[in-house]
Amino acid sequence: MTQTFTAACVQTTAADDMDANVRAASDLARRARDAGADFILLPENVALMEPRAAVARALAAPAESHPALAAFRDLAAEVGAWLLVGSLGIRVGDGRIANRSFLLDDKGAVIASYDKIHMFDVDLPSGERYRESETFQPGDAACLADTPWGPLGMTVCYDLRFPHLYRDLAQAGARYLSIPAAFTRVTGAAHWHILQRARAIETGCFVFAPTQVGVHPGGRTTYGHSLIVDPWGEVLADGGEAVGFVTARIDPARIDEVRAMIPSLRHDRRYAKPRPGLRAVGEG
Numbered sequence: 001m002t003q004t005f006t007a008a009c010v011q012t013t014a015a016d017d018m019d020a021n022v023r024a025a026s027d028l029a030r031r032a033r034d035a036g037a038d039f040i041l042l043p044e045n046v047a048l049m050e051p052r053a054a055v056a057r058a059l060a061a062p063a064e065s066h067p068a069l070a071a072f073r074d075l076a077a078e079v080g081a082w083l084l085v086g087s088l089g090i091r092v093g094d095g096r097i098a099n100r101s102f103l104l105d106d107k108g109a110v111i112a113s114y115d116k117i118h119m120f121d122v123d124l125p126s127g128e129r130y131r132e133s134e135t136f137q138p139g140d141a142a143c144l145a146d147t148p149w150g151p152l153g154m155t156v157c158y159d160l161r162f163p164h165l166y167r168d169l170a171q172a173g174a175r176y177l178s179i180p181a182a183f184t185r186v187t188g189a190a191h192w193h194i195l196q197r198a199r200a201i202e203t204g205c206f207v208f209a210p211t212q213v214g215v216h217p218g219g220r221t222t223y224g225h226s227l228i229v230d231p232w233g234e235v236l237a238d239g240g241e242a243v244g245f246v247t248a249r250i251d252p253a254r255i256d257e258v259r260a261m262i263p264s265l266r267h268d269r270r271y272a273k274p275r276p277g278l279r280a281v282g283e284g
Contacts, residue, residue, distance in 0.1 A: 008037035051218030086180025115139025188223025
């Protein structure tokens with residue numbers, strides 16, 4: 001039986017100064033480790049919240065030479081804890097960058113990485129407009145990574161709205177889900193808690209969702225409320241709307257307990273998918 005452990009979600013207000021952002025996140029991670037955290041998770045865009053696509057691309061770097069990744073690898077080794085770097089802008093082909101999440105072990109080695117699949121291209125009723133696809137190249141592969149406590153399904157932010165991704169991860173063996181984010185205040189207030197709880201309930205997984213909070217360059221406002229949710233959908237920790245971190249004690253046995261009560265991951269059935277425009281005609 002895997003032993004219990006303490007998870008921590010760090011909540012930051014990243015801006016357009018990478019060095020300052022990395023220092024702020026690192027200080028919070030150190031405090032979380034001092035509070036007993038074995039696994040520390042950082043939010044999406046933890047090193048940079050830059051609204052100008054051209055500037056974000058210019059400040060990106062390949063993984064092997066990215067200064068923020070190097071700093072966080074040193075940090076993981078320094079504190080001796082596993083670290084999820086929520087996401088960094090990693091330079092790839094065609095002039096765009098990947099929104100890439102990294103899992104580091106307690107010696108600072110990169111265990112796995114995941115490129116955000118779903119791009120946040122929306123126009124909100126508030127007038128806010130987002131076009132992630134203008135800056136980022138979407139990923140095309142799900143990621144299941146090994147940790148000392150069991151497999152982790154790695155995702156990022158807007159992925160949250162695509163439940164089939166999480167079911168696939170759970171059925172492939174995930175027992176934990178990471179969902180680092182920079183959710184807008186508008187969409188967060190409406191959907192953040194219920195979607196996080198739903199992903200936990202649907203999969204029987206613990207959900208770890210560290211997020212950005214506050215006002216960022218360009219006027220973007222993020223919701224905060226970093227969450228740790230158990231497989232039954234119970235919120236174990238909520239970061240509220242302030243910079244800081246939250247922790248929760250994680251008992252892996254809870255996953256098996258919940259999945260035994262509701263074994264829905266084993267109950268899939270094949271069915272014919274609906275065809276657009278086709279309606280069934282009942283007997284009169």
